[in-house]
Amino acid sequence: MTGDAERWVNEPAKDSGYGRTQFERDRARVLHSAGFRRLAAKTQVHTAGSDDFLRTRLTHSLEVAQISREMGARLGCDPDVVDVAGLAHDIGHPPFGHNGEAALDAVARPCGGFEGNAQTLRVLTRLEAKVEGAGLNLTRASLDASCKYPWPRRPGTRKFGVYPDDLPVFTWLRGGAPAGERRCLEAQVMDWADDVAYSVHDVEDGVHGGYLSLRPLLEDRGERAELCADVATTYSDETPEALGEALDLLLADEVVAGAADYDGTYRAQVALKRMTSVLTGRFVSSAVGATNSRHGYGRVRRYDADLVVPRTVRNQCALLKGMALRYVMRARAAESWYEQQRAILTSLVELLCDRAPGHLDPMFAALWKAAPDDTARLRVVVDQVASLTDPAAVAWHRTLLAGRG
Structure with a gap:
């Protein structure tokens, strides 16, 4: 599809000496990002750090990337595009897993709510520090592959993939996709x-x-x-x-x-x-075999085919x-710890809204000062809290409560 390797913000051509593809660059950008590193201390199901055997968001993301890459290669997709999607798919998830996601969704309702997949798009295209104004500035194909739910929030739908103020880049990355909400094969x-x-x-x-x-x-x-x-x-x-x-x-x-x-x-x-x-x-x-049987063997990617999974x-x-x-x-x-997790994140948002911009990280403090209204400022505070690891959320909350006293 024309424009697969385009980026939201044009960048000067690079010559690293060994001819990396644009999608290989995307993969490196995700692997080296701060948001990806933070997944090491974010809950998958069990609280991060509670058992050396259990998975975190980081190990889960690495496993998803490995499975995605193998499946994609067997189907004829570009392996780096599906690898990027697997690595990046949870990069927007907050502290405490789905429990934290529910807490932030409730407190963020005035600014459109919170959803981990919509936050992933926001991190990749806005919050990660790589290209000013464009986050990691990944290619269109890699961003589209990372969108599990390519639609905005709507009544009766719990999952969605884009907040209202991220619609411009979302519209761009969906350029060339068929009308409607069909996901590309890599997604x-x-x-x-x-x-x-x-x-x-x-x-x-x-x-x-x-x-x-x-x-x-x-x-x-x-x-x-x-x-x-x-x-x-x-x-x-x-x-x-x-x-x-x-x-x-x-x-x-x-x-x-x-x-x-x-x-x-x-x-x-x-x-x-x-x-x-x-x-x-x-x-x-089974999914690879069923998809190949329906669409044929050979290179298929983007919108050439849909994945077939036997019933x-x-x-x-x-x-x-x-x-x-x-x-x-x-x-x-x-x-009781699960209830405490929700209380910590809710309280953190409330405390930071009261004390911003002074208690925000410098990057988020600047975004808060530039925000045009209270709704936009709330979104900045939610972005800050969502970026924290589990231990950092607990520590920030303890410090802010002590300061209030």
Whole structure:
């Protein structure tokens, strides 16, 4: 597609001596960005730093990028474009994972709310310090591939990908896309890689952490039925009966049964890792094979094709998400620390709104001073809080509360 390698702001030509493509430059920019480094101390599901085994946003993003790159290469996409999308897809997520995202959405309602994917676009195109006024100034193809939800907020839709004041760059990056909200193939690959990574790996982390045991699902059909009913209302449009068929197939697999009695020993860890590896490979290969069968083998990219994921595989992925939600996330959400996380972020925004620009980082202080009204100033404060790591959010909140006293 014409203009794939164009950037929002024109840059002087560079000669590094070994002829990197524009998409290779994009990948390097994301890897070297401050926002990407901060993901190391941001929660995936379990609080960052609470267990050396468990995933953070950074390790999750690296895993998504690896899966995306492999899938993209097998489909004929530019591997660096799908790699960039995988690396960057969570770069806008705030402290404390989805719990923090919900807290910031509530406090940011006067300026359009908060959504991690919309914040990702904002970080990539505005907040990261690389090219003034353009963030990392990635190419059109890489930005489009990073947009999981290429639409603004609208009633009845929880997920969206752009705030009102970022519409100019969003309109530019969607230039050449078909009318409507269709995602490019690379974005679809990244989205499926994300689904595969967090569904399989969240179950792995849940089993390791002692929150989830597969044994009851293997032995109790009533529990299976309850899980399927739960998934039908949260992650899938399928009937509980259809999900039940997919769950039966999943649980009948010897690699799943082999991980059912996890006790933390070396042998148990091998069995758990074998399950995650086999399921990840199966989910990836099934989508690649189905897409190639429909669209042919060879180079396909951008809007040449849509990703095809077989129904049973999609259902099994949804069931794994449901396991993590039902047995891990809901249990963690009942813990007092989760309520404290929401209170910390809400209070941080309120405190910084009262004390800005003096208590903002210099970059955000300058943006706050240049903001035309209170709504724009609130967005700057939310940008500041969203940029923080989990430990930094706790420390800032403690310091500001002490200063108020």
